[in-house]
Amino acid sequence: MARVPYFDLAQAPESYLQLIGSRPPLNLYRMLPHAGKVAEGFLALGGAILRENRLDARLREIAILRVGLLCGSSYEVHQHRRVARNVGLADDKVAALTPGADLGPLDATERMVLDYVDQVVAHVKAPGALFQALCDALSPALVAELTLVIGFYMMVSRFLENFEVDIEAPDAALASGWAKANIS
Template identity: 35%
Template sequence: MRMPPIKPGDLSDEQRPLDEQARRIMDGQRVPFTSTDEDGALVGPFPALLRFPRLARPLLEWFTTVAGESVLPARVREVAILATGARYGAAYELYSHSRVASAIGLSSAVVAGLVAGQRPSGLTPEQEIAHDVAACLYTGGPLPGALYRAAVGCLGAAGTAELVFLIAQYTGISLVLNAYDVPLPADAE
């Protein structure tokens, strides 16, 4: 861990609004994972984000925009997030979103396969598209025309755009988690 959590009482005036925004995001999602430590400080990507408010503010706004007005089903979103987290080996992302995915009804076999970097059987067509778009984009090349057309045909133009932005967002979060060597909480399996 390169940046320890910041206790609520130790937050600067510039950090406090970001901390409050992050807590509202978590409360709104009723997260099924540990997001604070025993002192009430935010964990996960937040210790690093809070230390750089100028950089974190637009990231949190982007997150709120993509998550708040979602047109994608929650399970489709989680497939894309877990496929992205697995690509980067972002331990906290895999921990937290495995729990979210399980809580919204993805089977343990599907979650385990995604975390292992696989395309598990048992995905719906929409989930297959989400996985395949994520897997293609993190290889670094353009999204092939056939896959793009399949995504638009399955998810619509708005759903495909949201999927692409979601994958980009969680790629960024994965990189932050890895750069700052964010540890898993004690309740992680």
């Protein structure tokens, strides 16, 4: 159960309501308005990460799920397992993202992304050799996006966990058509 009551969306600013209008009815969007205008910036960055990125959606979801797992954010992991499947990430690859799991299903680039996530989450700065290898494999531009994905979802996980945002009923996201819409 959430630590504070969800925000009454009838009291939310019109600008916020417009931003969530086409989004699924997630509890995250009912908790965010407590942050005032900052919530709108949060939504803008999250939307850009999910819909305006150049990073392969499967690599993005590998990063997001690993961050959620490392941060202990069950809500984040729950939501992005569905997104990962919808962008074509196989179940065995999703399973391999759990710390300590067999990495066999992951290819070399996916493993490198996983290593990079682990280093950034645990130590802030990845070792030079790993950073350079990732830039060589992807490009500096894609590593920049990946780094922003990691940082954003660390923030998301901390928000979700500290406010103890509840996972929605199983049919809530499906009722809005979200499971297949605009997530890659």
